[in-house]
Amino acid sequence: MAATATGVYQRTYTRDLALRHTRAEYFRLALVIAGIIAAPYLVGNYWLSILNTILIAVIGAVGLNILVGFTGQISLGQGGFLAVGAYTSALLYQRADLPAPLSIAAAVIVTAVAGALFGLPALRLKGLYLAIATLASQEIIVFVARRWDFLRDGSAPLSLDRLHVGGYEITREYFEWQWYQILVVCAVVSVLGARNLFRTGLGRSFMAVRDQDIAASAIGVNVTRAKVTAFAVSSGFVGFAGALSAHYTETVTWESFTLEISILYLAMIIVGGLGSIAGSVYGAFFMMVVPVLLNELIFAIGDQVPFLVTRLPAIENAVFGLVIILFLLAEPRGLDRIWQRMKDYVRFWPFRY
Amino acid sequence: MNTLLNLTVYGLSDGAILALAALGFVLIYKATGVINFAQGEFLLIGAYTLYATFVLFQLPMAASVLVCVLFAILLGVAIERLVLRPLVGESPISVIMVTIGLAALLRAVVQLIFGTRPVPQPAILPRTPVQLLPGTSVPLNRLLVIVIAAVVLAGFTLFFRRSRHGIAMRAVADDQQASLTMGISVRRVFAMAWALAALSALVGGILLGDVTEVSGRLATFGLFVFPVVILGGLDSVPGTIVGGLTIGLTTQYVSGYADPGLAQIAPYLVLIAILLVRPYGLFGETRIERV
Numbered sequence: 001m002a003a004t005a006t007g008v009y010q011r012t013y014t015r016d017l018a019l020r021h022t023r024a025e026y027f028r029l030a031l032v033i034a035g036i037i038a039a040p041y042l043v044g045n046y047w048l049s050i051l052n053t054i055l056i057a058v059i060g061a062v063g064l065n066i067l068v069g070f071t072g073q074i075s076l077g078q079g080g081f082l083a084v085g086a087y088t089s090a091l092l093y094q095r096a097d098l099p100a101p102l103s104i105a106a107a108v109i110v111t112a113v114a115g116a117l118f119g120l121p122a123l124r125l126k127g128l129y130l131a132i133a134t135l136a137s138q139e140i141i142v143f144v145a146r147r148w149d150f151l152r153d154g155s156a157p158l159s160l161d162r163l164h165v166g167g168y169e170i171t172r173e174y175f176e177w178q179w180y181q182i183l184v185v186c187a188v189v190s191v192l193g194a195r196n197l198f199r200t201g202l203g204r205s206f207m208a209v210r211d212q213d214i215a216a217s218a219i220g221v222n223v224t225r226a227k228v229t230a231f232a233v234s235s236g237f238v239g240f241a242g243a244l245s246a247h248y249t250e251t252v253t254w255e256s257f258t259l260e261i262s263i264l265y266l267a268m269i270i271v272g273g274l275g276s277i278a279g280s281v282y283g284a285f286f287m288m289v290v291p292v293l294l295n296e297l298i299f300a301i302g303d304q305v306p307f308l309v310t311r312l313p314a315i316e317n318a319v320f321g322l323v324i325i326l327f328l329l330a331e332p333r334g335l336d337r338i339w340q341r342m343k344d345y346v347r348f349w350p351f352r353y
Numbered sequence: 354m355n356t357l358l359n360l361t362v363y364g365l366s367d368g369a370i371l372a373l374a375a376l377g378f379v380l381i382y383k384a385t386g387v388i389n390f391a392q393g394e395f396l397l398i399g400a401y402t403l404y405a406t407f408v409l410f411q412l413p414m415a416a417s418v419l420v421c422v423l424f425a426i427l428l429g430v431a432i433e434r435l436v437l438r439p440l441v442g443e444s445p446i447s448v449i450m451v452t453i454g455l456a457a458l459l460r461a462v463v464q465l466i467f468g469t470r471p472v473p474q475p476a477i478l479p480r481t482p483v484q485l486l487p488g489t490s491v492p493l494n495r496l497l498v499i500v501i502a503a504v505v506l507a508g509f510t511l512f513f514r515r516s517r518h519g520i521a522m523r524a525v526a527d528d529q530q531a532s533l534t535m536g537i538s539v540r541r542v543f544a545m546a547w548a549l550a551a552l553s554a555l556v557g558g559i560l561l562g563d564v565t566e567v568s569g570r571l572a573t574f575g576l577f578v579f580p581v582v583i584l585g586g587l588d589s590v591p592g593t594i595v596g597g598l599t600i601g602l603t604t605q606y607v608s609g610y611a612d613p614g615l616a617q618i619a620p621y622l623v624l625i626a627i628l629l630v631r632p633y634g635l636f637g638e639t640r641i642e643r644v
Contacts, residue, residue, distance in 0.1 A: 074446050121625075124632040127445045128388045128587065132579045133628050136621035143618045214642060263453055270450050314469075317461035324454030329439050332447050 019195070036188075040180050048176040054288045055183040056245045059190045061268040061280040063237025066194060068266070069274035070203070071230035072210030073122050077134035078265040080118075080141035081235045083257035085111040085242025087151055090160050090252045100165050100247060107243035108236045115235020119228050138262055145254035157253035160246060179248055186244060190237060195277045197233070206230050210275075267320065271327050273334030282335040290323065291316050355489045360609040361602065362485075366495040366564065368601020369502030371574075373557035375581040375593040376509060377550030383526035383588050384546035387437055388449050391456040393575015394463075395551050399425060399558025400567045401463050404474050414477070421555055429551030430544045438543070460572055471568035478563055498560045505556050506594060509549075513590065518545060526588070577604075580620035584627060586636030595636070599623075 010016035020026055040048055060082065067073050089107035092098040098106070121133050145151055152158055163170045163182075170178045197203040205226040208216035217223045246252045264287060272283020294316060302309040331338055378392045402424050406417035436455060440448055478494035485491060513519040524532040525542040533539055561571055581600050585592025600620045608616030633639050 068446060072446075074449060121628060121632075125628060126632075128449070129583070129628060129632060129634070131388070131449060132583055133625060135576075135579060136624050139618050139621050140625075143614070147614065263457070266450060266453070270447070274444075274446065311465050311468075314461045314464035317457050318465065321454045321456070321458030321461060325436060325451055325458065328443075328447050328451045328454070329436070332440075332443055 017199070036184055040177055045176050048180055050288065050292055052176060052179050052183050052248060053245075054285055055180075055187040056241050056248065057265075057268065057284040057288055058187045058281050059244065060238050060241035060265055061272065061284040062190055062194045062277060063234045063241065064265050065269045065272075065274065065277065065280040066197070066206070066237065067230055067234035069269055069276065069279075070198065070210060071206040071227065071234075073119075073227065073230065074127070074131045075134045075234075076131055076259065076262045076266070077118060077138040077141070078238060079257040079259060079261040080138045081111055081115060081238040082242035082245070082261065083141055083145050083254065084114050084235075085239030086246035086252045086257070087145065087158070088239070089243035090158055090246045091151075093247070094158070094160050100163055104240065104243040104247070108239045111239020111242065112232040112236035115238070116228050116232040118235075119231025122227050122231060123224055135259070138259055142254055142257055142259075145257065151252075151254075157251050159251045162250060163247050183244065183248070186240070190240065191277060191281060194237070198277070202226075202229065207275075264320075267324050269334075270324060271334055273336030276334070276336040278339075279334050279336030282339070286335060287323075290319065294319055356609060358485060358489050359491055360605045362491045362495050362499075364602035364605030365598060366498040366502075366601070367605060368598035369499050369506075370557045370561045370597075371577055371581050371601055372506060372594045372597030373502055373553045373560075374575055375578045375585065375597055376506065376590065377553040377557075378578050378582055379585075379587065379590060379593050380522075380546045380553070381550045382582075384522055385433075385437070385543050388445070388452065389550065390449060390452040391432075391459055392550070392554060392578050393572040394456045394459040395425075395554030396558035396561060396575045397463055397569065397572045398428065398459060399551075399555035400562030400571055401467055401472075401558075402555070403559045403562065404467075404472055404567050407477075408472070408474055421559070422552065425551040425555040426548040429547035429549070432551075433544050433547035437547070438540075456572075460569065464569065469569060471566045471570075474562065474567050476563065477559075494564055498564055501556070501560060505553065509553065510590065518542075522546065577620050580624040583624050583634045586634040589636040592634075592636035 010021070015021075020029065039051060043051070060078065063081075064075065064078050067075050085107045088110045089103045092103035092106055093100055096103075118134070118137050122130055125133055162172075163179075198207070205216070205221045206229075208219070208221045209223055209226045209230070213223050216226070242257075245256075249256075268283035268287045269280055270283070271286050272281065273279025295312070298308045298312055298315065308315065327334060374392055374396055377395065378389055381387050381389045399421065402421045403417060406412050406420045407414065410417070412420065432455065436451060437448075440451055476494070478497045480492045480494050482490040483493045483496060513523055521532070521537045522542050522545065524535065524537055525539055529539055532542075558571060561574060565571075577600055581593060581596040583596075584599055585594070585596030600623070603619050603623060604616045607619040627635060
């Protein structure tokens with residue numbers, strides 16, 4: 001096996017289908033695995049909690065990218081689907097006393113079904129009309145979550161017991177640690193699942209629909225099936241993320257599923273790269289870490305400029321908007337593309353291309 | 354009778370403002386094919402520029418309106434030139450996303466300068482109660498809003514029908530290549546569409562700020578342009594008036610007779626119902642696609 005992809009020719013179909021072809025790629029995989037294992041030892045509890053929220057966001061972003069990036073169906077309803085997943089899992093776990101893994105699995109299925117239902121209009125709607133229809137479903141789901149007393153504990157938001165499965169329990173002192181282990185496994189499984197989905201016929205049919213749905217139907221892709229399954233699969237991932245976030249934060253309230261959340265997730269996949277699973281991971285990291293760093297920066301210089309501290313939310317929003325605009329203007333295909341270009345630069349050096 | 358008439362006047366005035374906001378949206382969509390998610394923020398900026406000039410700098414009314422108009426035109430042109438033009442020909446998702454980013458940025462800048470609380474602004478239009486029927490009175494400013502919006506909308510319609518630039522804009526909306534060959538500057542039309550959209554939103558924002566309050570809530574109100582344009586059709590100027598008035602009346606009736614919370618999503622329920630029956634909106638042009 002060569003170190004770089006230049007001049008690598010596959011001699012068997014199995015080799016050609018492999019996810020990794022070069023030694024450098026295996027080396028990178030080893031580095032990533034080492035990083036995942038080492039991360040909790042290297043960072044404190046605070047950063048570990050941020051890592052945990054990032055891992056949940058990764059799952060959600062992968063789900064959204066399946067729909068928007070790979071199938072080309074724009075959706076502003078991410079927050080609504082997160083809500084469906086979170087409430088389903090929370091209610092089954094807390095009120096119906098189902099074991100946590102079962103409640104999470106049920107949440108995935110319920111959200112997938114809900115996604116397929118909301119995907120039905122997508123069969124007739126395109127582009128902007130679909131975006132607005134999903135915006136409407138987002139607002140309607142949040143309205144239901146806000147008004148339905150069943151989804152609350154009296155006047156307080158729905159709260160969950162700390163996660164326990166059989167004899168295994170999340171303890172207080174190792175809370176972030178144990179969650180990190182659980183979430184890493186979930187995130188890795190989701191990323192691998194999504195990565196492999198696009199090596200199957202079903203995944204390829206999603207991409208065909210994205211590129212040109214009429215042409216796709218002409219070559220025998222069942223567009224109806226592809227669109228509805230894309231909505232279901234994507235919502236399944238999103239529901240998974242929602243359920244995990246419900247158990248991790250131990251409380252579910254409609255405020256965490258507003259339109260802003262939908263836009264945040266869209267920003268993640270735009271920044272990371274539409275139509276790229278690795279991009280969803282980069283984007284989720286980027287969009288979650290930037291506000292944290294911005295916060296630290298502003299509090300560090302806040303003594304000199306108190307104005308900045310009082311206007312912090314506005315500054316965060318401004319940076320958020322700027323990041324989206326600058327990425328779209330400079331590199332519409334996101335961080336993933338930037339990473340590819342860096343690799344190409346090294347590979348072809350000293351030539352330009 | 355009393356409530357019904359009151360709600361109707363409130364609904365019509367809300368609807369007139371929505372029609373102004375939606376007009377800007379339709380202009381941009383027709384001429385440039387861009388879906389502008391920042392239309393609500395244009396309303397917000399319109400209201401705040403008037404607050405800045407009229408209340409903070411204490412300019413006389415006419416002068417501050419003039420400054421606002423200039424600012425709106427500049428803002429529209431600058432956004433088109435700096436943000437949208439580099440994205441011509443990109444995928445619709447990128448274009449939608451860039452306007453969403455723009456919306457976040459504009460809202461944040463307003464928040465940075467003016468804070469999050471509603472700002473106090475003296476009433477511009479008189480609020481004296483007017484007796485419409487015996488026993489029924491509505492504030493005068495609501496009626497004036499309807500009149501002003503109607504005048505502005507009529508002005509825009511005349512502009513598209515009669516003036517050179519208006520006809521050029523319609524030509525570009527119809528077929529960009531054909532209008533290029535006829536010597537119309539498509540770039541100028543694009544810039545003009547954004548400037549006019551900012552301008553109509555400025556009028557809407559000022560009116561809305563005056564009848565309600567000047568605060569961040571104005572941008573949320575702006576989200577209702579989506580139900581309006583779906584109802585009226587994305588590419589139909591008269592449709593915005595029909596759509597605006599329908600949505601304005603629906604929200605007011607629902608909030609008056611049923612539940613103010615439900616009124617916040619009633620337009621979306623209407624929207625979904627319409628899209629289920631007619632996927633291109635009520636007045637929208639059905640597009641025939643070829644590979």
